[in-house]
Amino acid sequence: MKKYKIIANPKSGNETAIEKISQIIEIMSEDGCKIDLRLTGKSGDAMEFAKEDDGEDIIISIGGDGTLNEVVNGIIDSDKEVPLAVLSGGTVNDFANAMKIPTDVEEFCKMLKAEKTKAVDVGVAGERKFINVAAGGMMTEIAYNVPEEKKTIFGRAAYYIEALKEVTKLGDRRKKNYFNLKIESEEYTAEEKVLAFICANSISVGGFELAPKATVDDGYIDMLIVKDLDLSEIPTLVGNFTRGKHIEHEKVIYFQTKEMKLSTDKSITVDVDGERAQKLPLTFKVLEKAINLIIK
Numbered sequence: 110m111k112k113y114k115i116i117a118n119p120k121s122g123n124e125t126a127i128e129k130i131s132q133i134i135e136i137m138s139e140d141g142c143k144i145d146l147r148l149t150g151k152s153g154d155a156m157e158f159a160k161e162d163d164g165e166d167i168i169i170s171i172g173g174d175g176t177l178n179e180v181v182n183g184i185i186d187s188d189k190e191v192p193l194a195v196l197s198g199g200t201v202n203d204f205a206n207a208m209k210i211p212t213d214v215e216e217f218c219k220m221l222k223a224e225k226t227k228a229v230d231v232g233v234a235g236e237r238k239f240i241n242v243a244a245g246g247m248m249t250e251i252a253y254n255v256p257e258e259k260k261t262i263f264g265r266a267a268y269y270i271e272a273l274k275e276v277t278k279l280g281d282r283r284k285k286n287y288f289n290l291k292i293e294s295e296e297y298t299a300e301e302k303v304l305a306f307i308c309a310n311s312i313s314v315g316g317f318e319l320a321p322k323a324t325v326d327d328g329y330i331d332m333l334i335v336k337d338l339d340l341s342e343i344p345t346l347v348g349n350f351t352r353g354k355h356i357e358h359e360k361v362i363y364f365q366t367k368e369m370k371l372s373t374d375k376s377i378t379v380d381v382d383g384e385r386a387q388k389l390p391l392t393f394k395v396l397e398k399a400i401n402l403i404i405k
């Protein structure tokens with residue numbers, strides 16, 4: 110009998126995850142499989158649940174990118190080879206969207222039963238692993254500035270409203286926002302004045318195809334660095350996001366690497382899959398094909 114361990118954040122996605130949790134249990138119980146349901150109550154729980162060995166055949170993460178990040182860290186840190194399935198329950202769900210994982214619970218269960226897997230890379234930023242993105246600088250603050258009640262009312266649009274507010278403030282704050290970033294890698298080494306950097310494993314970041322050359326199993330992390338932009342240059346850059354043309358912008362640096370070190374003269378916290386992690390300086394690496402992901 111198959112044993113599934115479900116690690117779910119009941120609060121994610123404005124509490125919509127809870128509906129998906131009951132739906133999945135209902136559908137899967139009909140098949141007579143064994144389900145071990147672990148609901149998170151706070152930050153860190155998902156990582157601990159993933160680390161524990163309960164003899165599960167498959168781990169299912171239900172929540173947003175933050176929950177998924179903790180599950181991935183737990184699996185890697187405990188050297189498990191158990192396959193992972195990801196059911197979107199959050200507000201953005203970048204990684205599940207990038208992997209075209211069904212969001213409909215019935216479709217998701219069909220995918221589970223078929224058990225088709227793909228080995229995907231995992232990025233490392235210092236001690237913390239990321240499955241989708243590690244980022245630092247201006248725009249990364251947005252996620253923390255969006256109040257919960259706004260997320261409930263506006264959903265994903267709340268992030269764009271906050272981003273717009275940041276951009277309009279950029280004119281006077283630009284000088285304070287940029288920082289010196291020292292990048293050391295085989296592919297690119299320089300010191301630049303930058304606004305933000307994004308280190309991506311998958312193509313999709315914040316719902317945009319920000320890392321157009323990224324594939325999750327190529328053994329590389331894609332680095333996108335936005336240098337000191339003028340306010341007037343932002344609409345063109347954002348307009349080019351959808352066509353992947355932004356990487357040709359003169360204020361954008363884009364390269365692929367297996368390992369790099371980033372250091373800075375400011376206090377810059379790196380976030381991993383949307384959750385705050387460690388401060389620079391940090392070494393970024395790739396663990397090639399480290400997770401067996403269940404895909405459609």
Ligand SMILES: Nc1ncnc2c1ncn2[C@@H]1O[C@H](COP(=O)(O)OP(=O)(O)OP(=O)(O)O)[C@@H](O)[C@H]1O
Pocket residue numbers: 118119120121122123149150151152153154171172173174175176177179198199200201202203383384
């Ligand atoms: N029961 C809980 N109540 C409040 N916070 C929780 C709970 N369980 C986990 N958390 C914290 O919430 C963080 C974010 O959760 P998650 O990413 O799943 O949802 P989200 O914020 O709705 O989605 P997204 O990241 O896509 O916006 C987790 O990393 C964890 O620190």
